[in-house]
Amino acid sequence: MRLLHTSDWHLGRSFHGVGMLAAQRRFAAQLLDTVEREEVDVVLLAGDVYDRALPGVDVVALLDEVLAALSTRGVAVVLTSGNHDSATRLGFAGRVMEAAGIHLRTRIADLDAPVVLDLDGAQLAIYGLPYLEPRLVAEALDVAEPSHFSVTEAALARVRADLATRPAGTQSVVLAHTFASGGISSASERELSIGGVGAVPLDLFDGFTYTALGHLHGRQTLAERVRYSGSPLPYSFSEAHHAKGAWLVELDGGGLRSVAAVDWPAGRPLAVLRGRLEDLLSAEEHAWAEAAYCQITLTDDERPAQAMERLRGRFPDTLVLGFEPENAKDKAQQNYSQRVAGAADEVELCCGFLEHVRSRGASEAEEAALARAIEAARALEAAL
Incomplete structure (x- = not known):
């Protein structure tokens, strides 16, 4: 069985004021192409489906189109809610959608209710953990001291208790939208605690066949069986050098067989440029950035007049402009x-x-x- 691990679609997001719905439609087409080419059986979406709790009508329509296309192809979908989603709204009509193979796991009550699929004569149990805000879910999970560690530990204890009732040899996949220690954050994960605060230790996920994480936007491997897929599109200039895509996970009755990266090139590159204004306007090495979204930092000793207008003459999509004079450190502060x-x-x-x-x-x-x-x-x- 082949599973496609994705997360952090952030449908409806803008990029420094530029709407991204067209780019997200392009990503959706790439996803469907991958599903057909790789004969994917299950698509996993580990949270942050939308970018906000109240997405626009056209944004909701895009998700509807993608889910309908996957259902028509006979592909199952398991998705959880992230910190950007409204779990209640995203989970609406979840019981009805189960019949179409769309499995929503947005409620605490459902985190130990797996999607059970046949796997070469064995079973595959897929569990979805919605984003667990400690102060809001501590009581429901019987946690005395709310923290990301304590609520995640309690949630996974329920998952393990259910898994223990399954037939011997049952394989398990867990979706979780969280910050696991060992991950590398980027600027577009808003309000994310780092430096150990708010993180959960990696060994909480020991014993599962595969853990599909969401929350961080860079695709990365924390352990062979624990990975972040990252976002399918870059949502900040700190992601300019990320390889965007997903993980193609292959399982059989004996467990995890392989995990391979799937790349989805973005339609527009991101350029992070730095230098003096005249050099940036004349250097041939920056020709590729003329078609990119640009973040530019000028290092001229004095701030050039009409800098943005002149830069946009060569780099029309300059979205962020900063100034850091080269001699600033030498000047008296x-x-x-x-x-x-x-x-x-x-x-x-x-x-x-x-x-x-x-x-x-x-x-x-x-x-x-x-x-x-x-x-x-x-x-x-x-x-x-």
């Missing part, structure tokens, strides 16, 4: 009050403020304009 404390007059004070906020001093024309404005203000004050 002064706060704003220190910088303007010695100003001789109002013009110098205004020029100091201008330099502070844009990292570039006033030009002669700008200084003259400031002087005229100050003189006009003085004349108006004198006339009152």
Whole structure:
């Protein structure tokens, strides 16, 4: 049996203000192509189906199209809710959808109710853990001290108790939307605790045939049987070098046979560029980025005028622009009050403020304009 491990679709998300629904439709087509080409039997979706609790109508329609296409092909789907989803809304009509092979695991009450499939004369039990917010689920899981570790441990204890009632030789797959220690986070996982806080230890998942994790957006292997599929599309510039896709998991009655990466190239590359403005505008090595979404950091000593407009002349889809002067470390570090404390007059004070906020001093024309404005203000004050 072949399972396709995916997660973190984040349907409806935007990328620095750019809508991504078209890109997500392209991903959906790639997924369906993979299902047909690889003869996938089950698609796993480990949480964050949507990007928000109240997705738009067109976003819901896209998920409906994908699930209908998979059901028509006779492919089973097991999906859980993530921290971005509304578990209640996502789980609506779950009992009805079971008949179509769409298995929703969004409720605490269902986490130890597996999807049971035939596997070469044996059984495969697939368990889905929704995202477990400790303070909200501690009571339902009989946990005294709510933490990510304690609620996950309690949930998996219920899974193991059910698995123990299954026939000998039953293989098990667990879906969980969580931060397991050993994972590598990226910037687009919002409100994710790292550095050990909020993480669960890897050995909580010992004993299962395969654990399909969601939450982190980089595809990665924590252990041979415990993996993150990552998001199918890059959702932050920190993911510019990620290989996006899924895991193709093959099982038989004896257990895990193989796990192989499936790549889904994005329609638009991401470029993270850094350098002086004139170099970026002229260097041939950056020609590929002209068709990419760009995050650019300028290192000019002074902030160039009309920097964004000039950059977009070559890189039309520059979405993020930052400034980090190369000589910043060599300059004396002064706060704003220190910088303007010695100003001789109002013009110098205004020029100091201008330099502070844009990292570039006033030009002669700008200084003259400031002087005229100050003189006009003085004349108006004198006339009152």
